[in-house]
Amino acid sequence: MTDTKAFDWRRFLLMWSAEWADGLADDEGRGADDQEARRARWLGSPPASEERVTAAEKRLGRRMPPSYREFLKVSDGWRHAGGFVWRLAGTAEARWHDDASGLAVMFEEYLDEGSEYEEWREAGLWRRGLQLDVESDAMYVLMDPEDVDEDGEWAVYTWAGWQAASPVRHASFLEFMRDMHREFHSLRALPRDGAPVFVNDTTRRLDAQVEGARTAALRGDWEGAGRALEEAKGYGRPRAGGLGDQIRLLLGETSTVCFEGLVTDSRYAPDLLPPSIAEFAHHSYRDDSTLRFHLRGADDEMMSRAHATLARVRDRTYRYAPGGPFGEAVERARELARWGDTDGAWRTLRDALPLWEPLGPDHLAPLGWIADPLLGPLLTPERGRELLSAPRGGQAGDAPRPTADLDPAGLAWLAEPSPGGGRVSYRFVLVEGVEPEELPGRLADEGGAVLGEPTTWSEARGRARGEGGKYPSYEDRAVMAVGRAGAGAGWSFAFDYDPGPFSPQYFVSPAAAASAGTRAVVVWCGLRDRHGESFFHLSVARDGAEQYAVTYAEGQVRSDGEPPRALDPSRFLDGMEPRPEAERLLLEAVAQEFGARLPRRAIDGGRLHTVTTRSWTRAPRDGETYLVVEIYMGREPRGEQADPGR
Known part of the structure; x- marks a missing residue:
């Protein structure tokens, strides 16, 4: 005051x-x-x-x-x-x-x-x-x-x-008069025909302050730099807004970011245009009529570049690919992210910051990766502050304290509500000693099956609905997210976010087919199932043959083979009913037995490759029938499947 x-x-x-x-x-x-x-x-x-x-x-x-x-x-x-x-x-x-x-x-x-x-x-x-x-x-x-x-x-x-x-x-x-003085400066700073260049002690002080803030930001003092730039921006000083917007973007304040003239400068456009276009795409609802206004000052060549970038951002094909040693680290981070290791990807990106080189004197941090569909989900406000606190661009300073990893160990996190509380049942397959690219050959029954492009859970669910008429309606083919089950764990996984009802009499575990030459584990859990019944299934196979399977469903436990004591469901059941913490205990036991983990952030909020598996239910046998009901909601028919024989 x-x-x-x-x-x-x-x-x-x-x-x-x-x-x-x-x-x-x-x-x-x-x-x-x-x-x-x-x-x-x-x-x-x-x-x-x-x-x-x-x-x-x-x-x-x-x-x-x-x-x-x-x-x-x-x-x-x-x-x-x-x-x-x-x-x-x-x-x-x-x-x-x-x-x-x-x-x-x-x-x-x-x-x-x-x-x-x-x-x-x-x-x-x-x-x-x-x-x-x-x-x-x-x-x-x-x-x-x-x-x-x-x-x-x-x-x-x-x-x-x-x-x-x-x-x-x-x-x-x-304060009113000081604000009016700032307003006077911000208006005078705009080019005007016939007016002298607006230079005085105030502008010289603030321009020196902007340059000092740029150096401070590169050394890691983003808070001090931000305050200095904000003051200079209030007076309309050139560079202040464009530099400050780079800090704001990494803090998650995207709605206030425009980068002023930097985004349309050919030097900075490779790194600043993609995140600017991504923010436009998020709010434009495919109305591109205001893109030129969004990129004020862009010439025709830059607008052509912007439209091409917008198309790649919308169809999720934009790829952040800077050059040099930093670009090589970005590629390694991208490879980790696409298989679910988002913590490893962030560490790789963060550790490579000393290798990053600004595109010009008004470039404060790498930003193009935020628009990359695989790298963008790595950003959190905490990680944004960590990046801003790291010395870079040839400046020296103290390295910031690393932010904590976001993925918990093991599998027990699945027992917690998902974002929005939507996950009440799930199933996954673990295959030991194979890469994720090999899973289509183990989980799908069609020759030449390949992985789908990385998608979010909602996109994967839409794809599953779109394929509903491609297969016999009694089949339960899952579109599953694919990745690595923990760095160094030696497992790959396929995960289904929202399976249909579990029918033990028709269920066929994919464990045996997936285990050729190795081990495979299948877990299907619905102890909070919205269909009204609690169930849990675990099956383990090796070299193409099932070793053991345990199933709790309809109040009964069925065991095939001899599961180890650690995985005996009776340890987690009380009078044939699950104890409240049974799901967490079961998941902890599976994680400890096999040393596997699943990446929470990638599964709940990232983008992962997908595979459409063979059916998890068997075909009808002689004498069994099934009924298909189509319910019309508006103009779109919606198929509903009944179990075979019902």
Whole structure:
């Protein structure tokens, strides 16, 4: 908080006046008064005496807030407060607004019994506020005698109908004037025909501050850099917004990011255009008409490049591929991410930061990877801060403390609710000593079966629905996510997020077929199943033959073969009913027995390759029948399958 009594109003107002006078074009000004102010290099009026201030307070019936009083003693009024207030009131012109504008009724129309107190107080401002604007571009400036801080300062509110926003609050008259000085600078910084270059002590100080912030950011002091850039941005200094947006993007503040002119600069476009396009695609709903506005200043060549990038972002084929040693590390990280090891991918990307080289002097961090469908999900706010805290781009500094891995060990996390609470049953296959690319040959029964492109769970579910009419309706073919079951564990996995109902009399475990020359494990769990029944199945096979299987379903346990004691379901059942923690204990036992784990972040929120398996249910036998029911919802038929023989 600024000490209003210690603030040097005269120095501040003289500086502002000189900057205004030096920045005017020859033909600029609103009349003779402006020309006189330019010659005098003074936007104010003579100071008001204490007697004059006291007389105004007597007329208004209130003592003025401290910072406005101090201002009046230096200048009894002001011209050109920002860009839209042409004359600001002094002692003679300050007056109670008393809803002279009729705006109180308009603001009150939006209020009801559910409105917050602050909303009611804001609407009442138009009846009680002290009006300070005398001439303006329909901009109101009101001090609120009921919004007072501990120092007696009244908040100042500014509003114009053409802003299409709520009134803007300034903590005091002093803060209002400082904000208007920033607004004046931000407008003067824009190119104007015939105007001199806008350079003064303030711009030189802020431009040096921007350069210092760039170096600080590369050393890892992103917080200090962010504050310095934010101040410079408020004054409209070039570079400040584009540099600050790079920090904001890594902090997850994507809605405020545009990179200013950097995104359309051919030097920086390879790294800044993809995340900018990805954010546009997220909000555009395939309406591309505003893309040119989104990329203000882009020429035709850049727009062609932007549309090509947009197409790749939308169809999930965009691939972040920088050059050099850092690019080689990115490729390794991408390979880890596509098989589910997102923690390993992040570590690889993070550890390679010293190898990263900026594309130019206004480049603070690698950003193109955020638009990559495999690498983008690695980002969290914590990891964004970690990246920003790491020295890079040839700068020295202390390495930040690494963020914790996001994937828990083992399998027990499956017993916890999924994001949104949607996962109530699941099944997975583990195959030992094989790569994920080999799983189609072990889980699918069609020659030449290959992995599908990486997808999210919702996309995989849509694909499964789209294939519903491709196979006999009694079959239970799963579209399963595929990856590695833990770094160094030696297992690959296939995971089904949302299987249908478990029917033990028709179930066929894929473990035996998947285990040729190795071991395979199948788990199907629904101890929180939405179909109303609890069940658990485990089968283990080696070299093409099932070794043992245990199934709990319909209140009964069935065992084939001799499971190890650690996997005996009776350990987790109480009177043939699962104990509340049975699912977690069963999963912990499986993880310990086989040393496997599943990647939570990739399964719940990432993108993984998929495979469509052979059916998990057998074909009808002689004498068995099945019924297919189609339910029409709107225009789209929706198939529903009944079990064979029912």
